[in-house]
Amino acid sequence: MNKCSIAITGAAGNIAYSLIFRILSGSIFMPDTKIDLRLLDIPDAKKILHGVKLEIEDCAFNSLDTITVTDKPDVAFTDCDYILLVGAKPRSKGMQRSDLILDNAHIFCDQGKIINKVSKKSVKIIVVGNPANTNALIVCSNTPDIPNENISSLMRLDQNRAKSILSSKVGQHVSCVTKLVVWGNHSTTQYPDISHAQINNSNNFLDTIDEHWIHDDFIPRVQKRGAEIIEHRGLSSAASAASAVYDHFNVLVNGSDDWESMGILTSNNYSITSNLFYSLPLKISKNSFDIIESIEVSEKMRTYLSATEKELIDERDTVKEFL
Numbered sequence: 001m002n003k004c005s006i007a008i009t010g011a012a013g014n015i016a017y018s019l020i021f022r023i024l025s026g027s028i029f030m031p032d033t034k035i036d037l038r039l040l041d042i043p044d045a046k047k048i049l050h051g052v053k054l055e056i057e058d059c060a061f062n063s064l065d066t067i068t069v070t071d072k073p074d075v076a077f078t079d080c081d082y083i084l085l086v087g088a089k090p091r092s093k094g095m096q097r098s099d100l101i102l103d104n105a106h107i108f109c110d111q112g113k114i115i116n117k118v119s120k121k122s123v124k125i126i127v128v129g130n131p132a133n134t135n136a137l138i139v140c141s142n143t144p145d146i147p148n149e150n151i152s153s154l155m156r157l158d159q160n161r162a163k164s165i166l167s168s169k170v171g172q173h174v175s176c177v178t179k180l181v182v183w184g185n186h187s188t189t190q191y192p193d194i195s196h197a198q199i200n201n202s203n204n205f206l207d208t209i210d211e212h213w214i215h216d217d218f219i220p221r222v223q224k225r226g227a228e229i230i231e232h233r234g235l236s237s238a239a240s241a242a243s244a245v246y247d248h249f250n251v252l253v254n255g256s257d258d259w260e261s262m263g264i265l266t267s268n269n270y271s272i273t274s275n276l277f278y279s280l281p282l283k284i285s286k287n288s289f290d291i292i293e294s295i296e297v298s299e300k301m302r303t304y305l306s307a308t309e310k311e312l313i314d315e316r317d318t319v320k321e322f323l
C-alpha cells in the first residue's frame, strides 16, 4: 500500500466542501494509494469541521486511510506530501480580489513558516486563497527550504472558463479545445490567450473569429467571470473552483498532454519581472514542468502581459512586510 498525506486548509469552507469529496472519490492517485487526510480550519469552525469529518466517514471511501481535523497548522502540515492552501477570506459583491490582500497575507506568511519547519522538503503546495498569486509569493518567501517550483497558484479555473466560453462560440465540445492558456494574475487583468489555441488540433477556427469578439467579449468575460458568479450566487465560486483545484492537482501528479496555466515564480521569462507568481504556459509531466518559451508576443499581447505584470508588482509592494 502506498500512502500519501494531503493537508487542506479552509476545510470547513465552501470550496473544501466540494474539493475533499472530489479528491477522495477521484482518480489522481493509483487505486492502491491510501490518503492520510489532514483538515485545518480556525477554532471557530471546529464544530462544522467535525460535521465534515462525519460526512467523509459516511462515504466509506476506499481511498481514505486516516482523517485528522485540527486547528493547529503544525499538526496539519507535519510530513505532508501535498498542501492545498484554500483557507482565506473570500470577496463579496463589489470587491476586487486584491481588496483581500492585507486581510489574508498574514495567513500565508504564518502558514509558510510552519510548512517550512514541519513538512517534507518535497511537499507540493497549491495556493487557492485570494489574491492567490500574491499569496503564493508570500508562501514562497517564507519557505526557503522548499524548492520554488514546488509552489504554484491556481489559474486552472480561468483556463477552464476560457475553454468553455470558446467551445460554445465555435459549437464544439470543450474537450476539443487545446493549447488555450491564461497569462498573469488571477484577476481582471489576466490575459486569456486564444492565439495558439486549437480546436480538434487545428487553428483554422481563428479565421472565423472576429477580433472584436476576442477583445470586447471573450477576454472581459473570462476576466470578470468570478464577479459574475458572485452576482448570481451571492457567494464566490466554490464547486467550479474545487473542480479546478482537482484538475490542477491531477496534472501536477500525472502530467498533461495539453498546455496548462499555473501561477509560478518568474525569472525573467518573456521579459516579465522576476520574483512574481505569474501564470505562464506550461508543459507538465509527472512531478515537473517546463515553461513553453516559443510563443511569439505581439505588440497587442505585450500590452496585456504588462498590465497584469504591473498589477502583480503593485500587489507585491503592498505585502512587502510579509516577504
Ligand code: NAD
Binding pocket: 009, 010, 011, 012, 013, 014, 015, 016, 040, 041, 042, 045, 086, 087, 088, 089, 090, 091, 107, 127, 128, 129, 130, 131, 132, 154, 155, 157, 158, 186, 236, 237, 238, 241
Ligand atoms: P469560505 O469562507 O467558504 O471558506 C474559507 C474557510 O477558510 C473558512 O472555513 C475559514 O474559517 C477558513 N480559514 C480562514 N482563516 C484560516 C486559517 N488561518 N487557517 C485555516 N483556515 C482558515 O471561502 P471559500 O469559498 O472556500 O474560498 C476560500 C478562498 O478561495 C477565498 O479566498 C476565495 O476568494 C478563494 N478562491 C480562489 C479561487 C481561485 O481560482 N484562485 C477560486 C475561488 C475562490
Ligand code: LMR
Binding pocket: 090, 091, 097, 130, 157, 225, 226, 227, 229, 236, 237, 241
Ligand atoms: C473566482 O474567480 O471565482 C474566485 O477567485 C472568487 C472571486 O473572488 O472571484
